[in-house]
Amino acid sequence: MSTAETVLVEKRAAAERLAVAGAANARLDWAEAKMRAVEERAKTLRAALAEFDEQIAATERALADATTQRDREQVADAIEAMAAAIEQAAPGFGSGAAALVEAVTKSAASVPEATSFSASVDAVRREVLAAADLICWQLRSAAVRTRAGNANVALPAPAEPAQPPSPGIERQLIYTLNPLLWREGGEVRRVPAFAMVGLPRMLLPVALRYQHVDYLNARRVQTLMHVHGSSSGFNGEIPQDAPQLVDLDALAAEEDDSARADVA
Template sequence: MAFFKRELSPIERFEVALKDKLSARQKLAERLRGTEADLAEKRAAAEQLAVAGANNSRLDRAEASMRAVEERAKTLRAELLEVEDQVASAERALADAKAQRDRDALADQIEAMAAAIERAAPGFEAGATALVEAVTKSALSIPEASRFSSSVDAVRSEVRAATDLICWELRSAAVRTRAGNANLANIALSEADQPPSAELERQLIYTLHPLRWREGDEVRKAPAFAVVGLPKALLALALQHQHVDHLNARRVQTLMHLHGSAGHNGEPEDDDPQLVDLDALLAEEQPSAQADVA
């Protein structure tokens, strides 16, 4: 009967290599201790012969024996230092392999989350479509039902775009995690992750320029190339002036691949020449609109 030996994993290989190096270090250390003990005896014997006034031939033999042991001890010390370096290298390799194993496990979980979202998305899409068709395919036309249908259709579009975005971000995070370039514990909440104000209606949108606007007494800012929850009162204005675009827009998909969705260069400074003040822009638009009406 043929027996097949199981192939060792990287961690097991590094553990075997480290075990071999530790065993070699222990053996060398034991040999060095024995040699140093022998050297101490040779030195003591040579000292006794010299003190006792032994003849030259005996002293020569004692010194030659002592030098031979000294050379052997010196060689063993050099070999032990080399093995010590090899042990340290093997320990680092084992630690790196374990860290990579942990990163791979975390990346697998992130990719599994993305796959689960993709599997669940068609169910949501089908449910939303059924709700819309329940109104649009009816022979009756009721304003309340039509508004409901329009709201569901808008939410469906937003969820579709948000699903594509989060799956892309999760897979990008998995790649960075495998490479050791991600620090998930220190990822700050983006504007999109922060809970929106209960009294303010928002829509997720992608910024093309750094923005600033006021919500009550609070001044909010968003960097360029970020997904933010923009108040719907400012949405049409920002879209009209090409400062933002919808998440499912083709250029937004390209920009997200280039810059991500967390913002470029962090929160903009007040003196940033590219910073767009949406409130000031709205104030400029209102007199123009009144003049057009007049």
């Protein structure tokens, strides 16, 4: 291209000199023909060069996209491998915990401390297996989003219960479907909808019965977490007079009164 531009400048200068010197028409025609030929050559080279530049740019973009997608695939494969490893390890944990429970339940002796230990182990087993199902679903969802390139690679931090637990109360990690309140030792607990909370086990049956909560491994809970995120998004105090709050203590009391009335 550089050579063609140099030759074109020379041909133009030569044609200009002939024209200024009053050369014959034949010589001028010849000079113009030479100049036009070089001009066409330079024009062709410019178009080819522009095409090559566009091809190089397109190839570089394709290379960058392919490199990014390769990195995404590697990260997604690692996430899916983690989910598979958790799934493979979960049954071993479940069987080990079940063996501990059976060591107490199948014994002829009955010791309160051992019975309490067995109940605690069984509760932990159920909660861990439910949490394993949930994290595997979250990991696979993250892998799909990572492959598609529409999500950050890093997973969100595990959600914390919306309310700090009080000591000495047996709890179940659960997912709320409505805003809830209950009382613990003179203190009123309020939690928002679509949050993971540690609900006292004594209130769990009534909350499940009225479908105000559900287990973490429930299919609809997984969908709701996908829509609302795995964290509660609870950053402030729920007003005491909020009309949507469901009083679990009141529900439990109503059921007790109704049961006593039926017995009477």
